[in-house]
Every structure is written in C-alpha cells, then in structure tokens.
Amino acid sequence: MDLDVFATAHRAEWDRLEMLLKLGRRLSGTEADELVVLYQRTATHLSLIHSQAPDPAIEGRLTRLVARARSTVTGTRKASWRDVTRFLTAGFPAAVYRARHWWGPTAVLSTLLTVLIGWWIGTHPEIQASLGAPDDLRELTRPGGEYETYYSSHPAASFAAQVWTNNAQAAAMCLVLGAFFCLPVIWILFTNVLNVAAGIGLMSSAGRLDTFLGLILPHGLLELTAVFVAAGTGLKLGWTLIDPGPRSRRDALAEEGRAALGMAIGLALVLFVSGLIEGFVTPSGLPTWARIAIGVVAELAFLAYVRVLGGRAVRAGDTGDVAVSERGASLPTAA
Numbered sequence: 001m002d003l004d005v006f007a008t009a010h011r012a013e014w015d016r017l018e019m020l021l022k023l024g025r026r027l028s029g030t031e032a033d034e035l036v037v038l039y040q041r042t043a044t045h046l047s048l049i050h051s052q053a054p055d056p057a058i059e060g061r062l063t064r065l066v067a068r069a070r071s072t073v074t075g076t077r078k079a080s081w082r083d084v085t086r087f088l089t090a091g092f093p094a095a096v097y098r099a100r101h102w103w104g105p106t107a108v109l110s111t112l113l114t115v116l117i118g119w120w121i122g123t124h125p126e127i128q129a130s131l132g133a134p135d136d137l138r139e140l141t142r143p144g145g146e147y148e149t150y151y152s153s154h155p156a157a158s159f160a161a162q163v164w165t166n167n168a169q170a171a172a173m174c175l176v177l178g179a180f181f182c183l184p185v186i187w188i189l190f191t192n193v194l195n196v197a198a199g200i201g202l203m204s205s206a207g208r209l210d211t212f213l214g215l216i217l218p219h220g221l222l223e224l225t226a227v228f229v230a231a232g233t234g235l236k237l238g239w240t241l242i243d244p245g246p247r248s249r250r251d252a253l254a255e256e257g258r259a260a261l262g263m264a265i266g267l268a269l270v271l272f273v274s275g276l277i278e279g280f281v282t283p284s285g286l287p288t289w290a291r292i293a294i295g296v297v298a299e300l301a302f303l304a305y306v307r308v309l310g311g312r313a314v315r316a317g318d319t320g321d322v323a324v325s326e327r328g329a330s331l332p333t334a335a
C-alpha cells in the first residue's frame with residue numbers, strides 16, 4: 001500500500017471527523033450519523049495502516065481521532081452498584097473458573113513441593129544448621145517462640161491490615177509479572193514454597209508440627225489459594241504472549257490482561273477475609289480444631305463460590321473481561 005496516496009485519498013474524511021468532534025453536543029442528527037460512519041471508516045483506516053504501512057505520525061493522529069470518536073459515539077457511563085454486583089456474582093468468579101486449569105495444577109505442585117522440601121529440612125540436621133544458628137532455631141520453635149508469638153505480637157486490627165497489604169501486593173505482582181513470560185511468577189511461587197517448607201521442617205524437627213499447622217491452616221488455606229489463583233493467572237497471561245491461539249497477540253493479551261486486572265481486585269477481597277482470620281482467629285484462644293474448622297469453611301465457601309457462580313457465568317458466555325461496550329475497538333486486519 002502506498003501510504004502517501006492512501007493518506008491523500010482519506011485525509012478529507014479525517015479532517016471532517018475532527019471537525020465534527022469539535023462540535024460536541026451541537027451536532028445535528030445528520031451530523032451525528034455522519035460522525036458514526038466516519039468513526040468506523042477511520043478505525044478501518046488505522047487498522048490498514050498499522051498492518052501494511054506503519055507510520056508513527058499518521059497512526060498517532062488516527063488513534064487519537066478513533067479514541068475521541070468512540071467516546072463520543074458510546075458516551076460515558078458511571079460505575080454503579082449494579083456493576084459491583086455483576087463483578088462479584090459473574091465477572092470475578094468467571095475469571096477464576098476459567099483459569100482453574102492453571103491455578104489448580106499450580107496449587108497441587110506447590111503443595112507437594114512444600115511437603116517434600118519440608119520433610120527434607122526436617123530430617124536433615126545439616127540443612128537446618130544452614131538456615132540458622134542452633135540457638136536461633138530453638139528460639140523460633142520453642143513453646144512461646146517466635147513462630148507462635150508472630151500472630152499475636154501486634155494488635156489484631158493492625159496485624160490483619162498489614163497481612164492483607166503484604167499478601168495483596170504479592171498477588172498483584174504474580175498477576176502483573178506474568179506478562180514477562182512467566183519467569184518472575186515461578187520465582188515468587190518458589191520463594192513462598194521455601195518459606196512455608198522451612199516452617200514445616202523446623203517445627204517438625206522440634207516435634208511441634210501440630211502446633212505449626214494449627215497456626216497456619218486457619219488463614220493459610222484461603223490465603224494460599226488466593227496466591228495460587230494469582231500465580232496461575234499470571235502464568236496464563238505469560239503463556240498468552242507465547243501462544244495467543246486464534247486471536248492476535250495484542251487482542252489476546254488485552255483480553256487476558258483486563259480479566260487479570262479484575263481478578264486482582266477480587267483477590268484483594270479474598271485476601272482481606274484471610275487477613276481477618278489471621279488477625280483475629282489464628283491468635284485467638286479458640287481450640288485448634290475450631291480455628292482450623294473456620295479456615296476450612298472459608299476455603300470451601302470460596303471454592304463453592306467459584307464453582308457455582310463462576311461455572312454458571314462461563315456457561316452463559318462470561319469470560320471475566322469487561323463488558324463489550326467498555327472494551328477498546330478490535331480493529332479488522334486485512335489478510
């Protein structure tokens with residue numbers, strides 16, 4: 001395609017579209033119809049130039065025109081409680097449900113690796129010695145030691161807020177860094193596995209594994225599930241860059257990225273619940289079985305929420321992406 005000839009042939013249409021956009025609300029009915037037609041044509045022109053004869057200056061102008069025209073044609077809308085309800089009952093659970101084939105195996109493999117490394121640390125004194133001095137390890141694992149006092153060393157409310165913030169940041173990092181071909185997500189997962197495995201191994205070697213599990217399971221079931229969901233989604237996002245499937249790489253990454261962004265908000269709510277459990281239930285005086293039962297109930301409730309509402313939303317065609325009217329225009333590409 002000869003870009004100069006193409007631009008000369010259509011520049012009058014682009015100028016006319018820009019003039020109509022400047023009129024704003026003063027458009028007549030005929031002019032409004034003309035704006036819609038020119039918006040569609042200009043979007044097609046942008047796609048053709050982008051695919052066949054890229055030019056930063058022309059693409060920049062047309063991108064701005066298309067964005068302004070789309071805003072004028074579709075109008076603006078304010079978020080409402082209906083949007084929040086739809087997100088919580090369809091969008092978020094649908095996104096989690098669709099990613100289950102990624103975060104499910106991630107959870108299983110991470111758990112198995114945690115148990116294996118924990119057993120290795122617990123049965124090899126030389127490995128324990130490499131983790132710290134004997135006196136320091138005894139201080140960690142003794143009754144009333146640092147592993148136990150960690151959960152009650154701060155006021156419950158501030159501790160819950162701190163835990164929520166840290167976990168939400170970790171989940172967000174998994175979601176965002178997945179776009180870097182999965183590698184940062186794998187590192188975050190492995191670091192998390194090592195931290196938990198070290199606790200299992202050290203407390204097991206001290207004969208206090210039951211105490212450790214009684215402390216970590218009430219909040220850890222839901223917390224780790226949220227981390228696994230974030231990590232699995234991050235891995236899915238990274239794999240989209242490698243294999244976008246039938247979609248263009250740009251469209252595939254945009255779709256999965258928008259779903260991942262929404263998932264970050266949903267997982268922040270899940271981790272908020274986990275933080276409340278860690279701040280108020282884990283250090284409470286409740287019997288160990290009662291604390292673990294609360295954690296199990298929270299975990300099963302989340303899994304049922306994803307399975308029931310997410311499965312129903314996916315079967316209805318929801319992908320966890322934003323509404324079609326709120327997406328960027330997906331421009332046709334010439335073969």
